[in-house]
Amino acid sequence: MSEQVISLDSISRLGVLSAASRDQVPPPAAAEGCASQGRCGASAGPDDMPAEVWEKVKNHPCYSEEAHHFFARMHVAVAPACNIQCNYCNRKYDCANESRPGVVSERLTPEQAARKVAAVANELPQLSVLGVAGPGDSLFDARKTFETFARVGAMLPDLKFCISTNGLALPDHLDELTRHAIDHVTITLNCVDPEIGARIYPWIYFKGRRWTGVDGAKILLERQMEGLEGLIARKILVKINSVMIPGINDHHLPEVNRVIREKGAFLHNVMPLISAPEHGTHFGLTGQRGPTPAELKDLQDRLGGGANLMKHCRQCRADAIGLLGEDRGQEFTMDKIPETVVVDPSRREAYRAFVEEERADRRAAAVQTESALARDAAVGTPARLVAITTKGGGRINAHFGKVTEFQIYEVDGAGVRFVGARRLPDKYCLGGFDNAPVMPAILDALEGVDAVLTAKIGPGPRGRLEAAGIEVYEDRTLEYIEPAIGSWYAGRMGAALSERSSA
Ligand SMILES: C[S@@+](CC[C@H](N)C(=O)[O-])C[C@H]1O[C@@H](n2cnc3c(N)ncnc32)[C@H](O)[C@@H]1O
Ligand code: SF4
Ligand code: SF4
Numbered sequence: 087m088s089e090q091v092i093s094l095d096s097i098s099r100l101g102v103l104s105a106a107s108r109d110q111v112p113p114p115a116a117a118e119g120c121a122s123q124g125r126c127g128a129s130a131g132p133d134d135m136p137a138e139v140w141e142k143v144k145n146h147p148c149y150s151e152e153a154h155h156f157f158a159r160m161h162v163a164v165a166p167a168c169n170i171q172c173n174y175c176n177r178k179y180d181c182a183n184e185s186r187p188g189v190v191s192e193r194l195t196p197e198q199a200a201r202k203v204a205a206v207a208n209e210l211p212q213l214s215v216l217g218v219a220g221p222g223d224s225l226f227d228a229r230k231t232f233e234t235f236a237r238v239g240a241m242l243p244d245l246k247f248c249i250s251t252n253g254l255a256l257p258d259h260l261d262e263l264t265r266h267a268i269d270h271v272t273i274t275l276n277c278v279d280p281e282i283g284a285r286i287y288p289w290i291y292f293k294g295r296r297w298t299g300v301d302g303a304k305i306l307l308e309r310q311m312e313g314l315e316g317l318i319a320r321k322i323l324v325k326i327n328s329v330m331i332p333g334i335n336d337h338h339l340p341e342v343n344r345v346i347r348e349k350g351a352f353l354h355n356v357m358p359l360i361s362a363p364e365h366g367t368h369f370g371l372t373g374q375r376g377p378t379p380a381e382l383k384d385l386q387d388r389l390g391g392g393a394n395l396m397k398h399c400r401q402c403r404a405d406a407i408g409l410l411g412e413d414r415g416q417e418f419t420m421d422k423i424p425e426t427v428v429v430d431p432s433r434r435e436a437y438r439a440f441v442e443e444e445r446a447d448r449r450a451a452a453v454q455t456e457s458a459l460a461r462d463a464a465v466g467t468p469a470r471l472v473a474i475t476t477k478g479g480g481r482i483n484a485h486f487g488k489v490t491e492f493q494i495y496e497v498d499g500a501g502v503r504f505v506g507a508r509r510l511p512d513k514y515c516l517g518g519f520d521n522a523p524v525m526p527a528i529l530d531a532l533e534g535v536d537a538v539l540t541a542k543i544g545p546g547p548r549g550r551l552e553a554a555g556i557e558v559y560e561d562r563t564l565e566y567i568e569p570a571i572g573s574w575y576a577g578r579m580g581a582a583l584s585e586r587s588s589a
Pocket of ligand 3: 148398399
């Protein structure tokens with residue numbers, strides 16, 4: 087077992103401040119307005135939804151964008167096999183360094199999975215969600231999935247359970263999902279048109295035989311709709327995953343969004359296709375590309391009025407552990423898990439109380455600042471894209487050289503909105519040495535970004551960013567993300583306005 091123990095003290099050292107140290111943080115010069123346009127399920131708060139729904143999502147890092155700054159998920163790989171084939175999936179390819187859906191280092195029995203969950207829960211007070219997301223389909227051999235939840239539920243009743251499925255077997259398990267208190271189900275639904283489906287799914291296995299082409303896709307889509315309706319009728323929250331495949335379903339996803347919104351899905355998560363020849367998938371081998379970040383954002387913007395959009399998905403491995411954007415799975419491989427684990431809920435309880443305080447604080451900052459940005463809206467200030475570096479807690483608390491992703495926000499007079507995360511192939515700082523060769527990839531990830539807000543940055547990378555026309559703002563106060571961006575924006579727009587009025 088890893089020697090690293092995350093205590094509330096160490097969380098403070100990570101930059102998620104305690105109430106006492108928070109008081110020392112100077113108030114922001116100006117303000118935020120979190121997602122005041124097109125409020126999404128991801129960033130909405132208790133005022134935007136019924137209390138029973140808020141209770142289900144408030145600590146779920148995938149169903150609440152706010153929660154993803156504070157809470158961790160854990161996937162257990164108890165579902166190896168699948169009942170369909172998608173042209174983008176190959177579960178045989180495994181690389182411990184690669185974070186991609188369907189990839190796992192070890193497959194687990196329900197007993198092993200339960201022991202591992204208990205051990206992780208003791209080490210990781212942020213843990214709030216246990217999910218089964220493959221590497222195959224969670225409901226193809228549903229017994230293993232349900233046995234895992236039964237074992238874990240007996241030990242850790244505070245954890246939320248969720249599953250991810252292609253939906254083919256879903257109608258057969260609706261009541262059992264309710265019996266196991268599974269409040270969150272993700273269905274991957276890439277189209278509502280079987281002709282398009284036939285280009286994504288070469289075959290499905292249903293009622294003892296293999297179905298191909300449009301016939302197979304038609305059965306799958308019908309079963310997905312039946313499953314979706316059954317979940318909604320049972321008040322289970324549904325997230326729809328759609329893989330955006332340029333030239334195949336990108337033009338069709340607004341229609342998918344319309345249909346699932348009508349049916350009552352809670353969130354729509356449009357994920358970019360990940361495709362490379364070395365993955366050995368049909369799409370990888372035939373040169374089918376994924377969308378660029380700009381294409382994804384453009385589609386998400388067009389879906390703005392549709393079902394609530396999830397934009398903070400990290401397309402995790404089927405054995406991922408930790409905050410979204412980090413994967414500590416390698417610290418918890420089975421060889422490090424003791425034979426017997428005694429569950430201790432005290433640190434998780436203390437951590438949840440701490441998060442409630444942080445939430446109240448962030449909201450107060452948001453209310454304070456919304457009006458400042460609204461003044462900018464009145465004079466028609468332009469939108470800006472900002473990249474921030476964070477290691478959790480909703481604050482700008484990570485060094486530029488230490489991150490493997492940027493979180494991207496859009497800001498204008500109407501507010502600060504989360505746009506998505508952009509991954510880096512490697513860190514800039516490798517144990518005190520500059521990893522200069524990674525700089526071109528960093529600049530690619532920052533395409534379209536106007537400014538980087540970070541806790542600390544060295545002169546080398548700062549110079550490279552500034553030479554590329556990206557403003558760098560170093561913020562050592564470990565401020566909350568949205569107020570810091572609002573403050574930066576108000577400063578920039580203030581300067582622009584003075585220039586305008588003195589011209
Ligand atoms: C590995 S699957 C496991 C759960 C289930 N079998 C399903 O497909 O929903 C989890 C998610 O990863 C997505 N996924 C798998 N391979 C992908 C790829 N190459 N690019 C983007 N998304 C992918 C799936 O579409 C699904 O939404
Ligand atoms: S349904 Fe899920 S596990 Fe099955 S092939 Fe598709 S992506 Fe892979
Ligand atoms: S793949 Fe997306 S939805 Fe699933 S756990 Fe990761 S971030 Fe959440």
